[in-house]
Amino acid sequence: MSLPFYVSPEQLMQDKAEYAKKGIAKGRSIVAMEYGDGVLFVADNPSSSLFKISEIYDTIAFSGAGKYSEFERLRKAGIQHADLKGFMYSREDVTARALANAYSQTLGTIFSQELKPFEVEILLAQIGNGSRETELYRIAFDGTIFHEKQRVAIGGRADAVLSALRARDSETVPDVKTALTHCIHALETATDQKVSLDGLEVATLDRTRVGRKFRRVAFQEANALLS
Amino acid sequence: MSQCSSFFDFIAHARPELMPAARWGTDGPKTWSADEVQRTILPQLTHGTTVLAIKYDEGVVIAGDRRATEGYQVASRRMEKVFKTDSHSAVAIAGVAGPCVEMAKLFAVELEHYEKLDGVPLSCEGKANRLGHMVKANFPMVMQGLVVIPLFVGFDVKQNTGRIFKYDVTGGKYEETDYHAVGSGGKDARVTVKERFRKNVSESETITLALQALLSAAEEDVGTGGPDVFRGIYPTLKLVDAQGVRDVEESQVASLCEPLARARLERE
Known part of the structure; x- marks a missing residue:
């Protein structure tokens, strides 16, 4: 009987990271950016029923890029975490920070212990009463958390999307129309092709709403907003 | 991970100590003879309260009094018994407060939870069934005297109509066509509504009818509180229709209660 080959931990981790990155790079991109009344999400998603952006709690939204089955599992776990916490304590005790930590733990454990890492990237946003209280988190496949400001992109061409967004940066926080235009432009620049509005999934966390702040922006509404 | 979209089933599995039935303790439910149930449990079924629901042309009015009792004491004068449960449904509950x-x-x-996990809200019938399961799961507690009898009202967006569901302690679900009232003053309220009910009347007429029924119940039943003009405490009413669930303003309820009470005095 032959002994198994020795693989150094560095090599193992590197291989896993490469595998996960490859999987994520195949997927489309999702971008979220702050606007006057909250946070706008735009996802390159041709399906009108399989969502990539979703509500987690009153002021928290989730978005996942990469392998659908995997980020869907994380989305469900996030909703269970949030609803359980809100039921046990109080609605105001449910925070994106705690949720991001939980995701980080889960993804970190899976990355180091499982044979196959999750090929996903997670984006979490929470809005507060003012724009200073907006929190944006990006959680990578290995559990690393990034606390982002103003804008964040995940998925296949995240870096290209982000640099396209940065190029159009302005001093002031944009209104929803400008933000949507910027996001679409960034997705177009990154993919180097025209993006049609019905191939996009648009949603907002809108602090002017009463109660639950998450809302999907339907095609007609987005169209009216842009014209 | 479970594939189910129910929060109730999720905590039953993940955090059983949060389940209402955790009140059983470790000994499990106490068993009662049929005779004991007859003597001890049934009188408690109508714990102080009157809550009611009446249909109108575009939806349903759901209303409740504000009194909570502990034996012969008034435990609270401002208890809220009508709850908005989602964008198109509300429940009013009679029984033990906790x-x-x-x-x-x-x-x-x-x-x-269901709406977020599945991406679409439950159907009206689905919500009513779900509540039935929860009442059924509460049955061991009924055996200990902790009775919960809800009245469910929802706007069915598919059928474009308001619907009323009542329950018994075992979790049985029964749909009512026009109106229903439960609680210790439920019978008085039902009789009042029965005498005056007409189908497809306006929202404002139905609000008045609901208040009349609550006034009757408060007059006949010690467990039901009437409008308290000195403290400014009035019954709570919600409207459930195609637009969703909304409160009837307290100021409007106050201004309606006054002439109703006066009209009663004048008749006597």
Whole structure:
């Protein structure tokens, strides 16, 4: 009987990271950016029923890029975490920070212990009463958390999307129309092709709403907003 | 991970100590003879309260008094017994205060949880069934005297109509066509509504009818509180229709109660 080959931990981790990155790079991109009344999400998603952006709690939204089955599992776990916490304590005790930590733990454990890492990237946003209280988190496949400001992109061409967004940066926080235009432009620049509005999934966390702040922006509404 | 979209089933599995039935303790439910149930449990079924629901042309009015009792004492004058449970449904609950409020809260989380996981809200019938399951799960507590009897009202967006569901302690679900009232003053309220009910009347007429029924119940039943003009405490009413659930303003209720009470005095 032959002994198994020795693989150094560095090599193992590197291989896993490469595998996960490859999987994520195949997927489309999702971008979220702050606007006057909250946070706008735009996802390159041709399906009108399989969502990539979703509500987690009153002021928290989730978005996942990469392998659908995997980020869907994380989305469900996030909703269970949030609803359980809100039921046990109080609605105001449910925070994106705690949720991001939980995701980080889960993804970190899976990355180091499982044979196959999750090929996903997670984006979490929470809005507060003012724009200073907006929190944006990006959680990578290995559990690393990034606390982002103003804008964040995940998925296949995240870096290209982000640099396209940065190029159009302005001093002031944009209104929803400008933000949507910027996001679409960034997705177009990154993919180097025209993006049609019905191939996009648009949603907002809108602090002017009463109660639950998450809302999907339907095609007609987005169209009216842009014209 | 479970594939189910129910929060109730999720905590039953993940955090059983949060379940309402955790009140059993470790010994399990006490068993009662049929005779004991007859003597001890049934009189408690109509714990102080009157809550009611009446249909109008575009939806349903759901209303409740504000009194909570502990034996012969008034425990609270400002108790809220009508709860909005999601965008198109509400429940009003009669029974023991603690478990009642807990069930309403748990039911609201249940509906929201389903809506978020599945991406679409439950159907009206689905919500009513779900509440039935929760009442059924509460049955061991009924055996200990902790009764919860909800009245469910929802706007069915598919059928484009308001619907009323009542329950018994075993979790049986029964749909009512026009109106219903439960609680210790439920019978008085039902009789009042029965005498004056007409189909497809306006929202404002139905609000008045609901208040009349609550006034009757408060006059006949010690467990039901009437309007308290000195403290400014009035019954709570909600309207459930195609636009969703909204409160009837307290100022409007106050201005309606006054002439109703006066008209009663003048008749006597």
